[in-house]
Amino acid sequence: MALDEAVLRGHSEAQILSVINAGLALGGARSTDVLVGPGDDTAWLRVRSGAALVTTDAMVLGRDWRDDWSAPDHVGRKCVAQNAADIEAMGGTTTALVVTLVADPATPLAWVRELAVGLGREAARAGAVIVGGDLSSAGPGVCVISATALGELPDGARPVLRCGARPGDVLAVSGPLGRAAAGLLLLQEDRAADGPELVGYQQSPHPAYGDGRRALEAGASAMLDVSDGLLLDAGRIAQASGVRIDVHTAALAPDIAALGAVGDRGTDCVLRGGEEHVLLATFAPGDEPTGWRVIGAVADGTGVAVDGRDTQGGGWEHFTVQQE
Template structure:
């Protein structure tokens, strides 16, 4: 592994107080119109415009969710926003506020914490989301973890995973397999072969507005692709009591786009690659909203099929050891 990262100079967290660290990071975190009271008191106060609140949380742990050799602190901050805001979007909602927790070895450079906050703040500002508070804690040597809790609201009833119906179209908004391809290139020490995919792996940029747009268009089920197309389509299938039939011909462009970058691994990236955070949804027959494309249909049965062949697993599971022989079926070629 060739690393382009060097140890950050300057003071460590153990050299400063919590108050000084907060003075370093709070100025780079945005506020917003939903915030009635921001950082500084025991809690923030955030307006719940619709009388109900969507809430989600996601954490990143160094050595599990990122490596310092491959991702900067700003990358980590930006990715955390994407992971959480995509979850809110997948319910048909708009993210309104974030709470951030940093758990760190006292020997962590202050510059790392500041740069993470800068990346998180920039991504939040781009998404129109406020950062309203959080928590700090020390940790054993080598430990570094950042967690974000996101709050949001929705103009419609939330779109669940359990509403898909036989005859619905299965559609995606966004890329497929780019993050997995970027990770594969980093593992191969050949990031220059696919800079766009590597950037997407480090700093995904989901189209958050497509979640509310899908809900307004009548989406029956939706989630974001965080653990791979097959695994996440399987979650819709299981929750809805249906089968999801993916069509290889409708995924061919995705595979062809990645083949020059990762070769024969393109198919696996598209079907099982995680951390994409594109949105996957089911819609009744008819015209799809702008920004969405059909990749399959909802059928009777169980599980996920690709061109009629049952497929399961793939993607990422925090506590599951994947079977080495697990291999997605070949895509149908027209």
């Protein structure tokens, strides 16, 4: 099938799926736990631990990516990363994903193929495989990609929830903060050349897979991934656990300094920027894994503070943040 000029319209599902499956194969993901993969009514998987983690997330053209900012490979990688990060946030390992594509029939087949390549590449990086999904047509200009990820915990382990933080714990993060938000600002201002690494992280975040399991093994008391902003996500742990969390900006100085391309907005990117997908967790003091940084503390009380001062709001909310 010639792809350079072709669009989805006029092609059968079988033809489109052959393009998608070829793209996934280029991604390189393989698993002996997939007994039946794409091509039947459902996938058939071996679940070694006897229990599964399940999560789902969707991406919408114009809300979660723009085609003039992101290549289809970026979109596929980002779709997998944000789902796999949720599995990581429970202390698990992603094993498989199913993906649904809802698209305008005028969508180029070449775009769909490169989307599949990105899906396959990031799935392979996470140690997972794409095992199936669904296709549907949509109105002009519409494109929605939804993935459901399956994951497993180590034998006998229980997931790390949001509700276990205890007064006296420390708050720690597994990686840098603010990169995706700073990259978005640069894209919005047509200044991508001023911070290509920041823009690259906005286009396709790359979580450090395995951090969730290391946190579980270190005894994390609560954990989630930073998808909607540090303060908002810390607030979710605080609310679920019935505690107060104080974030220390001095510990965030390296993150802020790395965002020089956005000037004095770096602090806001670090505190409120989403789509980072690093992990935020609480531990008994000294128990945080190697490579994690302590950025705050857990105390009696409620809510989130920054350097001892109460804070309200901040972060991404789908239905309250002004969208253009």
